[in-house]
Amino acid sequence: MWGDITIKRLSADDPNVALVADWTFEAWGHLHPGLTQEKAIERLKAECGQGSVPSIFVAMQAETPVGTASLIADDMSIRREFTPWLASVFVVPEWRGQGIASGLVKRVEEEAIESGIRHFYLYTPDQQALYRRLGWQDVESLEYRGETVTVMSRQLGL
Template identity: 60%
Template sequence: MTLARWELAQWGHLDPDKRLDQALASFRAQCGEGGLPSVFVAMAGDAPVGMASLIDDDMQDRAELNPWLASVYVRPEWRGQGIASRLVRRVEQEAREHGIATLHLFTPVRQALYCRLGWQAFEECVYRGEAVTIMRRELGESA
């Protein structure tokens, strides 16, 4: 439930009709044996402090760019400790282990984080009313 709430709080404006029960169902559908889709959670003891996902479709009008790194979020009080970077690397590792050669993401403001991790800007566009950068990571590159 916590992850679904985070998702709605951070990105709910991109899908204003999405309800908490729908977000929860989406996260549950992403949990499983590994591969695509997958959800990863950073924990501090018993408490979740961050998350990231490997999903097939994050930008419905750009289906040709699948799969995606999505839902990278770290609670504000835990930021600046490398948690987001570790979550991104974990998603990249999962993708590599399942034969995925290229990942995509979109972000309105965190381009610098992803550039430091080896991602490259691919395209600037407006998605659901928000200016975003689509980024790409070729997973054959060294991490």
């Protein structure tokens, strides 16, 4: 599927933290008014848990990070009753189309199952088809910080 790609848990002292924070800041920083690149790095470090929620995973090709995904408690301020969340699924453009995002999503789902989580959420403006293929279901479509997004949910262990 994706050759020699491995997925590892990101720790707060990992040398790739700043790069992963840059990816997520560039992709979604506009959804978080007032967030700076420096704050994004600190926030990412705080989400580097040892297991369960929060956890961040990185897809690695040898020593090079090529993608990331997270399991966090809160990803949408207007839906605080929904928790936890699959968040920040990102693959470097030249590595897309190789199943890396699907592998990252499955790794986050495994983490959720191991933690006793049976139901969690995500939101996406444009990747609904990917998530539907992976077993996610639409909950609602709404405007969130100037963008039309779909909130989706996933039942695990069924």
